[in-house]
Amino acid sequence: MVNDLVVWLLARNRRTKQLTMMVADSFIVIFAAWLAFSIRLSSIHEPNFPQLVMILAGPVIAIPLFYGFGLYRSLIRYVGEHAIWSAFKAVGLTALLWGVLAFMIRAYGVEGLPRSVLVLFWLLTLIMVISSRFLARWFLLLQTDSPRPQRHIIIYGAGEAARQISASLKSDNPRLSVLHVVEDPNLQGSLMGGDAVYLADDVTELIKRYDIKDAIVTLRTASNIKRVKVVETLRKQGVKVRILPAFADIADGKHAVNMIREVEIGDLLGREMVTPDKQLMAANTSGKVVMVTGGGGTIGSELCRQAASLGAAKLVLMETSEFALYQVINELGLQAEMEIVPVLGSVNDSSLVRRVIREHKVQTVFHAAAYKHVTLVQANSFEGVRNNALGTLSVASAVYDTDAEVLVLISTDKAVCPSSVMGASKRIAELIVQDFAARAKLDKPEKTFCAVRFGNVIGSSGSVIPLFRRQIRNGGPLTITHPQATRYFMSIEEAAQLVIQAGSIARPENQTQENRGNIFILDMGEPVRIMDMAVKLIELSNLTVCDEDNPDGDIAIKEIGLRPGEKLHEVLLESVEPPHPTIHPKISVALEPPPEQLDLEQLYRDLDSVIAAQDHDRLMDLLASVTARNRQVEPAKS
Incomplete structure (x- = not known):
């Protein structure tokens, strides 16, 4: 009744x-x-x-x-x-x-x-x-409530965030049992909001005893290396792991306060971001008119966000993709009150570049416009060289001839001992920047020209991570070029911040005799095996690898071989001389002068004529002759 x-x-x-x-x-x-x-x-x-x-x-x-x-x-x-x-x-x-x-x-x-x-x-x-x-x-x-077995979940941590998450979870599901796991022996055996607190050493036994399938890591103030260790320990026990965002990300509006996000591949790289130097971040951006070429791309758009947050007086975005330009200016319009100038056009249009720099009194130029996909540029060599090399020449010339103060080229590790058209075109872009830097030291010492060289950024349009994610959604297989292939990786935010700071270090007032040079190298940590990254992504998706040891697994990994222009391993340094440190622990200077007996003026003319004639063989010979001069010494390990 x-x-x-x-x-x-x-x-x-x-x-x-x-x-x-x-x-x-x-x-x-x-x-x-x-x-x-x-x-x-x-x-x-x-x-x-x-x-x-x-x-x-x-x-x-x-x-x-x-x-x-x-x-x-x-x-x-x-x-x-x-x-x-x-x-x-x-x-x-x-x-x-x-x-x-x-x-x-x-x-x-x-x-x-x-x-x-x-x-x-x-x-x-x-x-x-x-x-x-x-x-x-x-x-x-x-x-x-219909009778059902009680479900258990681990919350790794016993801070205020852990308490609030526990209360929220149990209010939604009163039959849920929460086990707090901590590393402080003084908390063992205590209760937190009615939940038992256990030591981290007992986590394996707890998972087996209570058949735990889910865990939430709330170590928001711990180091990334520490989080990596905790996530790996839980994941190896077959537990689905989620992680609470960092306080800084919540403050920046990247996550809702009550949001628990999935573990991302970036959480497992084991890299510690160094807090940006405020003075270096502001030197070329705060109160300045900043221009970003390729502003709709992965790195370009992040440079725009950083410049906006640093209080740039005006932001000029140059982009060939109408859709990409529309997206980034709408995003920036919601978070910044500064003037934003969208420029739909190519860096190869030298008259447009000069007019924009003069008209808006641009002071700092971040040159991120480039074709970066190795196989696509290999198949479209003329356009790749035109955009990456001659486009850089167009921008550098405009900066040199106008009142602009700084040019920072976004380079790549593929420019070191290049084996592809993309790598060779970016190496020529570096040589162009070095050429103008040498001219400026003689005739216009107030100007700064530099290149910043680094590897892959996680989640960029040309990165392997988005490809793997799509392949996982489609049921696999994941395609890798070689089981031993390695690449350098860093987050987009970290790369953009380091690029901005490198540009400030390159300014004349920050240059020292030991610090001379125009190519800056970012500390990318240790290279990551692509095979290991593929396995991690599969496991983070709560799936298993299908291989000889586990024929009933969910996702297979297929080797397709190295494609034209691709390397097995990348390096960041050309010279045998180790890079010189700078005032920033993650930024060093490569002492790589332009190859001797290389006539850069003649190179510019040759590239222009070869591309105009669409002479593929001659283009390949020209690229080979330039890159061969870069191989007079064995590349140093970075």
Whole structure:
């Protein structure tokens, strides 16, 4: 019968349920008032007429206040800690107004309410109102929830964030059991919000004992290396791991405060980001007119975001893709109040580049426009060289001939001992920047020309990570060129910040005799095997690798061989002389002067004529002759 009543009540509309709660609260207030008199007088009290008026006036005062404080807006099955505070305020004000009414009655010479009854009434009403809601919640869940086994989840950490996540999870699923795992022995055996706290050393046993399938890592202030170790330990036990975003990411609006995100491949690279130097970040951006070529690309758009956050006076974006340009200016328009100038055009249009720099009084140019996909550029060699090499010549010439102060070229590790058209074209771009840097030192020492060389950024359009993700969504297989192939990786945000700081280090006032040079190398950490990255991505997707050891796995990995122009391993340094350190621990200078006996002016003319004639053989010979001069020495290991 009781179960039928519960089912009937659950089927009613919200107003009916609220009225039911109001009726119940009215009886609670009346009973609490009568009980307060009985306790005060130490007997079962029979109220006189003034006291009966006071008792019956209780609900008249209380119910509107309860409604105003939101006690009828919360659903009983989801009632939580917030209800206690709301009830505390509502009942407190009710008791106060009840006392005022008693004082008014007493003013007319009618003895209605002993003072101690007022305190008893407040305390009893508060206890009964709060208890009624939690008892109703327990009974409701007991009657309506179908029996099912209790599920366990690990929360790695015992801070405030861990406590809030635990409370939120259990409010959604009361049958969920949370196990907190910590590394502090002093917390072992304690309780946190009713949840048991265990040592990290016991995590393997806990996973087996409770058949745990999910874990949340809340180590937001720990180092990335520490998080990597924790995530790897849990993942190897077959547990699906999620990670709480860092405080900085929440403050920047990248994640909602209550968001628990999936573990990303970047969390497992084991790289520690160095806090950016504020002075270096601001030197070429804050209060400056900044131009970014290739502003709609992966690195270009991140450079735009960084420049906007650093308070650039104006941001000029040059991009050939209309859609990419539209996307980035709309994004920037929402987060920055600065003037944003979209320029739809190519860096090969030298007159356009010069006009834009002069018209907007550009001071800093980040040259990120380039074709970077090795196989596509290999198949479209003329356009690749035109865009990457001659496009750089166009931008460098414009910076040299105008009032612009700084040019920073975004280069690549594929420019070192290049084996592809893309790598060779970017190496020529570096030589062009070195050429103009040498000219500027003689004739225009106030100008800065430099190149910043680094490897792959995670998630970029030409990176292997988006390809692997698409292949996983399609059921595989994941295609790798070679089981031993390695690449350098870093996050897009870190790469952009280091590029901006390298450009500031290159300024004349920051150059030293030991620090001379125009090609800066970013510390990319250790190279990562592409095979290992493929396996990690499969496992992070809660799938298994299909191979000889596990023929029933979900996703296979297929070797397709190195494609034209691709290397097995990349290096970051050309010279046998090790790079010189700079004032930034992640940035060094490569002392790589242009090859001797290389006539750069003649090279520019030859490239222009070869591309105009569409002479493929001659282009290959020209690229080979230039890159051969770069192989007079063995490349140094970076």
